[in-house]
Amino acid sequence: MSIEKNFKSFKKDMQKMKGIRETGTIYTFEDALEEVRHFITEKKKQLTDDDTGSDKKNREEVVKDKAALRLVLEESRAEIRDVVYGRNIRVREYENDPELFIDMAAEEFVGYSVLAKAFYDPKVSDIFCMGWNKIYIEKDGENEKYPYHFRSPKHYQEFIERVLRDGGAGVGKVVDNGENKIVDAEFYGDRIQATSKMVSPKDFSITFRKHKESHITLNQIVEQGVLSPEISEFLGQAILGELNLIYAGITGSGKTTTIRALLDHYVTLSNKRMLVCEDTQELFPQNDHTLELVSHKNSNPQLAVELYDIILTALRLKPKYIVVGEVRGKEAQAAVEAAETGHSTIFTMHGGKPINIINRLVTKYLSAMPALGIDVVERIIGSAIDYIAIQDDIPGIGRRVSIISEVTFDDETGRVSLKPIFEFDFETEEYKMVNKMHPEKAKLMLRRGVKRDDIKHFVEGWS
Numbered sequence: 037m038s039i040e041k042n043f044k045s046f047k048k049d050m051q052k053m054k055g056i057r058e059t060g061t062i063y064t065f066e067d068a069l070e071e072v073r074h075f076i077t078e079k080k081k082q083l084t085d086d087d088t089g090s091d092k093k094n095r096e097e098v099v100k101d102k103a104a105l106r107l108v109l110e111e112s113r114a115e116i117r118d119v120v121y122g123r124n125i126r127v128r129e130y131e132n133d134p135e136l137f138i139d140m141a142a143e144e145f146v147g148y149s150v151l152a153k154a155f156y157d158p159k160v161s162d163i164f165c166m167g168w169n170k171i172y173i174e175k176d177g178e179n180e181k182y183p184y185h186f187r188s189p190k191h192y193q194e195f196i197e198r199v200l201r202d203g204g205a206g207v208g209k210v211v212d213n214g215e216n217k218i219v220d221a222e223f224y225g226d227r228i229q230a231t232s233k234m235v236s237p238k239d240f241s242i243t244f245r246k247h248k249e250s251h252i253t254l255n256q257i258v259e260q261g262v263l264s265p266e267i268s269e270f271l272g273q274a275i276l277g278e279l280n281l282i283y284a285g286i287t288g289s290g291k292t293t294t295i296r297a298l299l300d301h302y303v304t305l306s307n308k309r310m311l312v313c314e315d316t317q318e319l320f321p322q323n324d325h326t327l328e329l330v331s332h333k334n335s336n337p338q339l340a341v342e343l344y345d346i347i348l349t350a351l352r353l354k355p356k357y358i359v360v361g362e363v364r365g366k367e368a369q370a371a372v373e374a375a376e377t378g379h380s381t382i383f384t385m386h387g388g389k390p391i392n393i394i395n396r397l398v399t400k401y402l403s404a405m406p407a408l409g410i411d412v413v414e415r416i417i418g419s420a421i422d423y424i425a426i427q428d429d430i431p432g433i434g435r436r437v438s439i440i441s442e443v444t445f446d447d448e449t450g451r452v453s454l455k456p457i458f459e460f461d462f463e464t465e466e467y468k469m470v471n472k473m474h475p476e477k478a479k480l481m482l483r484r485g486v487k488r489d490d491i492k493h494f495v496e497g498w499s
Contacts, residue, residue, distance in 0.1 A: 061126070062126045062127070062128050062131070063125060063126065063127050063128065064127075064128055065127060065128070065129070065130075065137075065140075066187070068125055068127040068137065068141075069141055069144060071119075071123075071125055072116050072119045072120065072125065072141055073145070075119045075123070076115050076116070076119060076145075079115070100222075100224050100225075101224060101225045101249075102224055102225055102249040103249075104224060105146075105147070105224040108146050109142050109143075109146060109147055112141075112142040112145050112146045112147075113138055113139065113142045116138045116141045116142055116145075117138050120134055120137070120138060121134070146202070149186070149191075149195050150184045150185060150186055150187075151163055151165075151171070151182075151184075151244070153184065154173050154182060155226075155244075155246065157175070158248070159175050159176050160173050160174065160175045160246065161174050161175070161177075161245075161246055161288070162174040162243070162244065162245055162246065162288065163182070163243070163244040163246070164241075164243050165192070165241060165242045165243070165244075166236070166238070166239065166241050167192070167238055167239035167240075167241075168185060168186040168188060168189045168191065168192035168193075168239060169185040169186065170185070170239075171184070171185055174288070177429055177431075177434065177435075189239070192239075192240065193240060196211060196230055196240055196242050197210065197211075199221075199223050199228065199242070200219060200221050200228070200230060209221045211230040211231065211232050211240065212232055213232050213233065213234045215335070216232070217231065217232045217234050217235050218230075218231050218232075218235055219231075220316070222316060222317075223244070225247050225249070225317075226244050226245060226246050226247055227244070227245040227247070227316055227318070228242060228243065228244055228245075229242070229243050230242040230243075247318060248293075251296060251297065251300055251320075251322060252293055252296075252297055253297055253300070253301070254268060254272075254297040254298060254300070254301040256297070257293070257294055257297045260434070260435070261434060261436065262290065262294055262427070262434075262435045262436060262437065263294070263437055264458075264466075264467040266458075266467065266469065267437055267440065267458050267467060268298075270440070270457070270458065270494055271298055271302075271423075271425065271440075272298065272301065272302045273481065273486060273490060273491050273494070274422065274423060274481070275298060275299070275302040275303065275306070275357075275380070275382070276302055276305070276306055276481070276484070276485075276486055277480065277481025277482075277484045277485075277486040277491075278356065278357070278380035278480075278481070278484040279380065279422040279423060279477065279480060279481065280375040280380060280381045280382070280420060280421050280422045280423075281381075281382045281421075281422060281423050281424075281425065282382075282383060282384070282385055282393055282397075282421060282423070282424045282425070283295040283298075283382065283383075283384050283425050283427070284384060284385045284386065284387045284390075284393050284424060284425065284426050284427070285384075285386070285387070285388075285426055285427040285428060285429075286386060286387075286388055286428070286429075287386060288429055289427045289428055289429045289435060290427060290429060290435040291384050291427045292318050292319065292361075292384060294427055294435075294437075295319075295382070295384060296318075296319050296320075296321070299319070299321055299323065299357075299359065299382070300321060300322045300323065303321070303323045303326075303357055304322060304323045304324075306356070307325075308325070308356035308357060309325045309326075309327075309354065309355055309356050309357070310323050310325065310326040310327075310355060310356065310357040310358075310359060311326070311327050311329065311350040311353055311355040311357070311358050311359070312326060312327070312328045312329065312359045312361070313329050313331075313343060313346040313347050313350055313358065313359065313360045313361065314328070314329070314330055314331070314343070314360070314361030314362075315330070315331045315343050315361060315362070316330070316361070317330055317361075318361055319359065319361060321359070327353065329346045329349065329350060330346070331343045331345075331346055342367070343360070343365075343367040343370075344365075344366050344367040344369070344370045344404070346367075347360060347367055347370035347371055347374055348370050348373075350374070351373075351374055351377065351379065355379055356379070356380060357379070357380045357381075357382065358371075358374045358379050358380070358381045358382070359381075359382045359383065360381070360382070360383035360384070361383070361384065362383070362384045362385065362386075363383050363384070363385050363397075363400065364385075364386075364400075365400060365403070365404075366400065366403055366404035367400075367404075368397055368400035368401050368403075368404065369400070369401045369404035369405055370404075371383050372397070372401060372416060372417055372420050372421070375420040375421060376416065376419070376420045380484075381420075385397070387426070388426065388428075389426065389439075390424040390426060390439065390441040390443075390454050391454060393424050393426075394414075394417065394424075394443075394452050394454070397417055397421075398410060398413050398414060398417060401413045401416070401417065411450050414445065414450070414451055414452050415445050415450070417443075417445075417452060418443060418444055418445025418446070418451075418452040418453070419444075419445050421443045422442070422443060422477055422480075423440060423441065423442055423443060423457070424440070424441050424443060424454070425437055425439075425440045425441075426438050426439050426440075426441075433465060436460050437458070437460065437467075438459070438460045439456055439458065439459050439460070440456070440457045440458040440459075441454045441455060441456050441457065442454070442455040442456075442457055442471070442473065442474060442477065444474065455471055455474075456470050456471060457469065457470065457471050457472070457473065458470070471496075472494060472495055472496040472497075473491075473494045473495045473496060474495075474496060475495055475496060475497060475498065478491055478494070478495040478498065
């Protein structure tokens with residue numbers, strides 16, 4: 037039996053070397069993948085040997101977004117198609133539909149593998165792989181078990197390695213039990229976090245946060261009920277008036293999607309310069325006069341560029357708007373300083389209530405400036421930040437702005453004061469304006485070119 041097996045293996049190797057077509061053999065899916073992979077790899081080796089430095093550089097400079105992925109998939113299908121039809125490779129269960137095998141093979145080589153159906157489903161927002169045969173997805177805001185899984189632990193691990201190695205900003209990354217136990221990366225615009233078995237003992241884990249390629253517009257956000265028309269107008273006038281805004285919410289509440297829609301609409305309307313500072317690109321603003329800046333991680337601190345540094349750099353580039361993708365650490369101090377210096381500063385944070393955001397901001401600020409007392413930091417934050425909006429994903433209702441609070445500093449108490457302006461009424465499931473804007477906030481907006489008639493209905497004592 038062993039001799040016969042070795043002879044078949046030898047025969048197959050000889051056929052590969054000579055380029056002989058196998059017309060009688062029907063391959064299993066795995067064997068067909070390996071057969072195709074072999075011929076494509078050999079062909080690429082030849083091309084690499086003949087390649088010029090300029091050609092390599094041009095390919096490396098391609099932006100790895102969804103459009104690039106479509107191009108890579110189509111190129112992969114063409115290569116696979118040449119091999120399958122050129123060498124008459126027949127695959128068990130795909131004898132009558134070789135194109136389906138070609139599509140699946142392309143996903144295996146450069147795409148999403150068994151996760152493809154979830155990635156191409158616009159209703160799926162997140163994919164959670166907790167093991168090779170344990171996958172969940174979030175679809176329409178609900179968690180559900182994914183009906184497919186990887187073929188084996190080895191297949192799963194190879195997929196993770198490829199995604200971290202080849203995708204977008206994650207090029208060259210690995211997850212292992214050494215220095216890379218937890219890895220943040222991207223795969224053609226989708227955010228990834230992977231963990232090794234040292235962190236998730238049952239198996240490697242990988243989580244994908246999908247990002248839509250086409251931006252949801254502000255009108256769509258309003259139609260979905262995330263904002264009421266009145267709240268949309270209020271936040272829009274605040275942006276046009278160059279106030280300082282924190283847009284917050286828990287993970288998965290849709291805050292990035294909403295703030296992106298607001299910025300796309302109102303900053304473009306204002307025709308003003310915007311600087312976007314992010315650890316991982318998520319906003320991709322449509323305003324043409326926008327400079328996007330991204331931090332760079334490196335194990336050598338001298339080679340790293342932190343979000344803190346990016347924000348300070350933005351201050352020197354004559355922005356009208358400084359937008360920070362998300363404030364998590366000491367960059368809070370830089371973001372608040374930007375707000376203090378008169379640049380309209382807008383950033384997102386994780387938090388469920390306005391007071392949570394203030395507490396986190398104070399803590400993060402103090403971590404960067406530990407010599408300052410809480411009283412001083414609260415005075416700085418209270419005078420720098422104008423409004424905090426909280427967005428929730430409410431079961432049975434959907435994504436809603438649950439509260440917008442006005443931020444001021446109370447000289448009597450020496451603490452930040454929060455006044456609710458809009459709230460979502462859970463009894464009527466409607467939005468209501470519970471208070472009006474302080475006139476001092478409105479005067480700041482007038483100084484930035486907003487017309488009094490456009491905001492007087494929002495301002496205390498002006499209507």
